[in-house]
Amino acid sequence: xxxxxxxxxxxxxxxxxxxxxxxxxxxxxxxxxxxxxxxxxxxxxxxxxxxxxxxxxxxxxxxxxxxxxxxxxxxxxxxxxxxxxxxxxxxxxxxxxxxxxxxxxxxxxxxxxxxxxxxxxxxxxxxxxxxxxxxxxx
Amino acid sequence: xxxxxxxxxxxxxxxxxxxxxxxxxxxxxxxxxxxxxxxxxxxxxxxxxxxxxxxxxxxxxxxxxxxxxxxxxxxxxxxxxxxxxxxxxxxxxxxxxxxxxxxxxxxxxxxxxxxxxxxxxxxxxxxxxxxxxxxxxxxxxxxxxxx
Numbered sequence: 441x442x443x444x445x446x447x448x449x450x451x452x453x454x455x456x457x458x459x460x461x462x463x464x465x466x467x468x469x470x471x472x473x474x475x476x477x478x479x480x481x482x483x484x485x486x487x488x489x490x491x492x493x494x495x496x497x498x499x500x501x502x503x504x505x506x507x508x509x510x511x512x513x514x515x516x517x518x519x520x521x522x523x524x525x526x527x528x529x530x531x532x533x534x535x536x537x538x539x540x541x542x543x544x545x546x547x548x549x550x551x552x553x554x555x556x557x558x559x560x561x562x563x564x565x566x567x568x569x570x571x572x573x574x575x576x577x578x
Numbered sequence: 579x580x581x582x583x584x585x586x587x588x589x590x591x592x593x594x595x596x597x598x599x600x601x602x603x604x605x606x607x608x609x610x611x612x613x614x615x616x617x618x619x620x621x622x623x624x625x626x627x628x629x630x631x632x633x634x635x636x637x638x639x640x641x642x643x644x645x646x647x648x649x650x651x652x653x654x655x656x657x658x659x660x661x662x663x664x665x666x667x668x669x670x671x672x673x674x675x676x677x678x679x680x681x682x683x684x685x686x687x688x689x690x691x692x693x694x695x696x697x698x699x700x701x702x703x704x705x706x707x708x709x710x711x712x713x714x715x716x717x718x719x720x721x722x723x724x725x
């Protein structure tokens with residue numbers, strides 16, 4: 441099922457992605473994999489010492505999930521740009537769901553472009569990431 | 579009050595090699611199950627030179643070169659008072675395992691909000707591969723709580 445420009449309408453939702461609950465093992469793996477070794481993601485005491493209620497998930501882990509909602513939908517090479525605002529923190533135990541909605545279709549320099557609003561939200565429906573992406577489609 | 583002379587400052591170029599094992603660990607950490615991100619044969623079948631770096635991996639390239647913290651240290655800011663406010667990527671070409679990526683970070687904007695209670699630092703970093711092809715631009719907004 442290839443996604444095509446003509447098959448997409450403004451207002452369409454792309455398939456949502458719900459990730460398994462974020463756990464301490466995932467945060468440890470992501471610390472190593474991402475190169476972000478900030479102890480606020482790993483060490484409860486360090487997080488509390490920094491004024492946080494406890495360990496928080498890496499914002500870039502949630503943004504990686506948001507990237508997956510795009511790459512599960514279209515090949516990665518279609519993505520022209522991808523951005524987000526980190527609107528709220530995610531914590532261990534949170535279940536993050538990523539969603540995308542088509543906000544515009546436009547042609548520029550011979551490319552057929554789709555603009556999307558993409559968001560990540562937790563199990564309470566609070567938006568943790570609010571972002572945009574543009575993909576070029578055949 | 580911040581020192582406005584930091585606006586426009588460019589940092590020394592950095593170079594990071596993209597390693598296959600690192601990309602596999604990254605895929606595992608984010609729960610990525612598409613085999614193109616972990617199995618080189620699947621990546622090649624999809625038209626990549628080797629394992630592709632996922633969309634947010636360019637930030638890890640900058641992080642490996644400690645770029646986000648470099649600016650804070652340079653400006654004398656306590657990193658525990660800073661948060662990642664926004665992140666943007668613009669893509670020009672694939673980044674794959676084996677690539678040697680060179681980047682250079684520049685401070686493009688600094689401003690205050692809420693009467694100086696919050697300081698916003700915006701940096702841009704262009705990543706270029708071993709063939710001098712631009713592959714990705716990063717734009718990072720760091721928010722610092724003053725006091």
